[in-house]
Amino acid sequence: MEERLLDKKVQEELKVLKEARKKELIQIVEKVKALKESPLKVTVVLQMKAIRRDYKQLLKQKKREAEIRDIKQLSESFKMNDMKVFWREIQDPEKRKSTQQKCPEPETWPPYFEIGNDTTPLGVLNSIPTEGNCFPLQELDYSLLEETKEEEIKNILKNQKGGTAPGLDGIPIMVYNKFALSFVPIMVFIFNAILSTHKWPEAWKTSVILPLFKKGNAEEHSNYRPISLIPTMSKIFEKIIDVILSKWLDVYEKIKEEQGGFRARYNTADRMFVLHALSEKY
Incomplete structure (x- = not known):
């Protein structure tokens, strides 16, 4: 204009x-x-x-x-039996501040860690349930069990938290990260052997149960929750199994399309959009 x-x-x-x-x-x-x-x-x-x-x-x-x-x-x-130097070299630069508080005596813990009628020794879970709602292994397509690659393990190590406690092996994740070039090829060999033989190492079936303080009075057992500490290498391998099972669930459509929680390439925004569209339509 x-x-x-x-x-x-x-x-x-x-x-x-x-x-x-x-x-x-x-x-x-x-x-x-x-x-x-x-x-x-x-x-x-x-x-x-x-x-x-x-x-x-x-x-x-x-x-x-x-x-x-x-x-x-x-x-x-x-x-030289100099453990201070040994662990100083392994630990992360950021040291945690230790807090001292009065806790229940060790001999008072067993009743709180009994599983059913199993009088499990303090701190150690010696058995894994084999009955109940278990996954039928005959339905698993073993063609999905691809060989583990070094790059896959390196990515898992990068994403692991450095301050997590180890299991009975006593080797923290920071050791595997610090010496990844030496450990990764060994882990590739072990993991591929497990995938090919379908046998889980006996040493990985035992975990340490540790009482973790929540809040309140530190002398009361009810203010603690038990956590199970598995061997670090078992924890890394479980990440690989998680990828394999997720792939199996997607290939055979065992999870409905509407289920987007804890799934790769699915986000909350898409689920919210679907719900909004359904609410507008009906």
Whole structure:
């Protein structure tokens, strides 16, 4: 509407400016195309890829050297029976503040950890239930049990919390993270052996039951909740089993499409949208 009110001379000037701007944009586009197709551009890209490759190799080498140095120092401190140095090398830099409070005596805990009629020894769960609502193994498609890859274990280690307590093995997750280059190939061999033989290691069937203080009076047993500590390597392998079972559930559609909780590639926003659409329709 405003352009119609302008006189003819102003409209012509605007037209000239638009044409000039259009030509300028065309020139910029042509320059970008020429830059993309130029040999110089290809050379720079190849050089950057080579630099990144060399950097990754150097980083891996330095990590390996640091790992060998740490292992040597740990071995020396262990031989000298210097446990302070040994655990200082393993622990994370961020140390937790220890809190001292009066707790129930150890001999008073067994009644609180009895499972049914099982008089389980304090702190140790020696058996795993084999009856009840168990999954029928004959229905599992073993073709989904793909070999474990090193990269898969490395990703699991990166996502594990560093402050979790170990089981009877006594090896915290931070040890596997610190010496991943040495441990990961070993874990790949063990995990693939379990997947191929379908046999769970006996040592992984035993867990430590630990009373964890919640709040209130620290002398009362009811203010604690028991947690089960399994061997660290078993915990890592269970993450792999979780991926395999999730894949099986998706392939054979064992979970309805409407169920989006705790599933990969499903989010709350989509579920809320569906509920909103249904409420509007009905």
